[in-house]
Amino acid sequence: MSLWRVEWLRLVRTSRWIALVAVFLLLGLGDPLLTRYLGQLLRGSTGDTYIHITVTSPQPSDGLASYFSNITTLGTLVVVVVAGLAFTIRANPPLAMLYLTHVPRRSRLLTPRLVTVAVATAVVALLGGGAAAYETAVLIGAPTAGRTAAGVAISAAGMVFAVAVTFLAAALLRSQVGAIAVALGAVFVVVPLTDLIPGVRHLGPNAFNALPVSLQTTSWSTDDTWSTLVTAGLAAVCVAVGLWRARRWEL
Amino acid sequence: MRDTGVWLPILAVLLGFVGFCEVELVRRPARYLPKLVWALIIVVQIPLGGIAYLVFGRDERTRGEQVCGEHGRDDQTRGELTRDEQARDDQTRDDQARGEHGRDMWTDAESAPSALPTADPGRVPVVIRPRDAALPTTAIRTRALTKVFDSGAGLHAVDLIVPARGVYGLVGPNGAGKTTLLALLAGLRRADSGQIESESRILLCPDTPAFEPWLTAAETVAAFTGDRPASVMVSDALARVGLADERHRRVGRFSRGMTQRLGLAVVLASRADVLLLDEPTSALDPQGRSDILDLMVALADDRAVIVSSHILADVQRIADTVGVLRDGRLLYQGSVSDLLDQHTRPSWQLHLRSGGPALAARLAGQPWVAGVSQTVGGLRVDTTSVRAGETQLPAEIAASGAELIALNPVGADLESVFLNLVEAGS
Numbered sequence: 125m126s127l128w129r130v131e132w133l134r135l136v137r138t139s140r141w142i143a144l145v146a147v148f149l150l151l152g153l154g155d156p157l158l159t160r161y162l163g164q165l166l167r168g169s170t171g172d173t174y175i176h177i178t179v180t181s182p183q184p185s186d187g188l189a190s191y192f193s194n195i196t197t198l199g200t201l202v203v204v205v206v207a208g209l210a211f212t213i214r215a216n217p218p219l220a221m222l223y224l225t226h227v228p229r230r231s232r233l234l235t236p237r238l239v240t241v242a243v244a245t246a247v248v249a250l251l252g253g254g255a256a257a258y259e260t261a262v263l264i265g266a267p268t269a270g271r272t273a274a275g276v277a278i279s280a281a282g283m284v285f286a287v288a289v290t291f292l293a294a295a296l297l298r299s300q301v302g303a304i305a306v307a308l309g310a311v312f313v314v315v316p317l318t319d320l321i322p323g324v325r326h327l328g329p330n331a332f333n334a335l336p337v338s339l340q341t342t343s344w345s346t347d348d349t350w351s352t353l354v355t356a357g358l359a360a361v362c363v364a365v366g367l368w369r370a371r372r373w374e375l
Numbered sequence: 376m377r378d379t380g381v382w383l384p385i386l387a388v389l390l391g392f393v394g395f396c397e398v399e400l401v402r403r404p405a406r407y408l409p410k411l412v413w414a415l416i417i418v419v420q421i422p423l424g425g426i427a428y429l430v431f432g433r434d435e436r437t438r439g440e441q442v443c444g445e446h447g448r449d450d451q452t453r454g455e456l457t458r459d460e461q462a463r464d465d466q467t468r469d470d471q472a473r474g475e476h477g478r479d480m481w482t483d484a485e486s487a488p489s490a491l492p493t494a495d496p497g498r499v500p501v502v503i504r505p506r507d508a509a510l511p512t513t514a515i516r517t518r519a520l521t522k523v524f525d526s527g528a529g530l531h532a533v534d535l536i537v538p539a540r541g542v543y544g545l546v547g548p549n550g551a552g553k554t555t556l557l558a559l560l561a562g563l564r565r566a567d568s569g570q571i572e573s574e575s576r577i578l579l580c581p582d583t584p585a586f587e588p589w590l591t592a593a594e595t596v597a598a599f600t601g602d603r604p605a606s607v608m609v610s611d612a613l614a615r616v617g618l619a620d621e622r623h624r625r626v627g628r629f630s631r632g633m634t635q636r637l638g639l640a641v642v643l644a645s646r647a648d649v650l651l652l653d654e655p656t657s658a659l660d661p662q663g664r665s666d667i668l669d670l671m672v673a674l675a676d677d678r679a680v681i682v683s684s685h686i687l688a689d690v691q692r693i694a695d696t697v698g699v700l701r702d703g704r705l706l707y708q709g710s711v712s713d714l715l716d717q718h719t720r721p722s723w724q725l726h727l728r729s730g731g732p733a734l735a736a737r738l739a740g741q742p743w744v745a746g747v748s749q750t751v752g753g754l755r756v757d758t759t760s761v762r763a764g765e766t767q768l769p770a771e772i773a774a775s776g777a778e779l780i781a782l783n784p785v786g787a788d789l790e791s792v793f794l795n796l797v798e799a800g801s
Contacts, residue, residue: 125597130587137589139399139433143426146392150422153385198423205430218585222641225561225579225651226599255384262380375563
């Protein structure tokens with residue numbers, strides 16, 4: 125049995141796939157619904173008092189933007205946890221001994237894990253995006269196909285970036301908690317902080333993560349191309365450094 | 376709001392997810408929190424509660440399935456092994472005493488007992504299948520291998536030569552560097568200096584191996600065998616370690632002893648040229664240990680098997696070559712028989728009815744006596760030569776007036792040699 129099948133079984137038998145699917149699907153189905161009835165919910169909560177709330181009627185882009193905005197945080201959180209559990213091989217030294225002496229090169233052990241988690245993440249991100257588009261079309265109106273497709277694809281790519289960051293964290297740290305914490309810190313703290321650096325505000329992963337939302341109302345710009353390239357490059361660097369670090373692992 | 380196209384997918388996903396989580400919660404033990412708490416979390420915090428449960432709280436085992444003992448006695452047996460070992464060692468000494476210091480058991484295949492009855496773990500440890508220790512090729516050779524930790528412990532200039540076939544027993548007290556050496560050989564640690572020369576494929580099996588709990592035993596063996604393992608190979612490996620009936624059972628439900636057997640099945644099915652086994656029988660009952668020792672000898676027919684063990688009787692029984700480590704230094708390396716020949720001191724066990732102290736005082740002044748120690752019911756006397764013990768000891772006993780019940784030569788065993796070596800090294 126190949127290590128690719130082992131990774132597939134890891135995803136299926138540990139029920140982690142259900143956690144992934146549940147988050148993306150529920151947010152995909154729920155966020156457009158919330159957007160559609162947000163005005164009524166707010167009015168209902170305030171009652172007929174002196175507070176008067178005016179909510180503009182939602183547009184299809186609002187439904188998708190709501191989904192992309194939420195999935196960037198909640199989806200990333202779940203993806204990092206699932207990926208961290210899969211990548212921290214050294215957290216279980218006796219098992220790591222067998223794995224690491226079984227394969228001639230450590231990349232042969234890590235590549236199936238990385239690819240399986242990345243593909244699973246991308247697939248559920250596409251699934252969630254599809255669910256959001258469906259619900260938006262039913263409730264609010266048909267969204268623009270091109271913008272929707274671009275948003276869903278970029279959202280999936282953003283999740284893969286989080287996987288790559290987690291891969292690097294797991295290559296650097298032994299413990300599952302430590303690797304997951306560092307990866308979350310990198311994605312939710314370090315990446316947004318790069319906005320503070322003059323000149324790179326619109327060129328980094330943070331701008332890339334905001335693209336699915338902004339693309340629903342604006343057009344693609346040169347900065348967007350740069351942020352995409354920079355994010356892809358950083359993801360590649362994370363994977364390359366992670367593999368290099370794994371070659372130097374000691375138990 | 377009444378559009379079923381809107382609500383139906385959401386309700387289906389929500390109910391399906393919550394239902395799945397609750398069913399899993401009922402079927403399996405929960406981790407970290409009581410089941411009731413998990414159940415509330417799943418329902419109250421949809422979907423995060425369910426996700427948290429699936430990721431953190433879900434156990435691999437299903438309800439009602441205990442971690443089974445190996446033949447129902449694994450855990451109990453583990454605690455009794457020490458006593459069993461002591462009894463076995465005592466029996467060993469007595470049995471070996473019947474021969475001339477046990478050396479006649481280490482000559483060649485014809486004169487040595489062919490095999491130890493595996494059902495009787497209390498018998499004399501003997502080499503089951505003596506081999507020529509001077510094999511033409513080596514599987515691993517190290518030159519001045521050094522690895523020093525911050526505490527100063529580690530390995531110091533170890534020159535190891537492991538034959539391409541046969542069992543190499545690696546013995547030493549705790550902290551001697553056995554595990555470090557195995558990790559270096561397996562490529563799991565980097566040496567500070569020195570060289571490791573090997574073109575063999577090496578597989579390390581730790582003393583308590585761990586596996587993915589969601590794989591079955593057969594899948595586990597297959598995963599470590601290769602991309603396309605023959606199912607017969609997997610079945611054979613499991614059968615040889617006594618896990619044929621457990622092949623479709625998930626590993627997360629295995630006891631420690633069964634897991635250790637599974638580790639050996641993995642080793643068995645692997646195509647590695649060198650097997651590094653760290654305390655491979657530490658969790659097995661006496662019968663299982665005897666079976667696995669035989670298995671290791673069989674494995675060594677066409678590959679090198681390096682066994683690190685504290686159970687010296689086991690090492691003596693199966694090893695062709697032995698390496699003695701102490702404080703990170705290789706004190707001895709060579710065939711077991713040479714080790715026993717070179718480092719055995721003639722010794723005699725005297726069972727006395729009376730007169731022990733007087734005899735001990737008398738013997739202590741004799742130049743041919745290397746040492747005298749009190750034992751239960753008598754004395755143990757080390758002599759400078761076998762002849763001195765045979766000719767002069769009876770005369771001294773008679774002269775002292777001690778009442779002798781029995782006088783037996785104490786056989787040579789790896790444990791006493793090991794203790795002598797380690798004490799001399801310190």
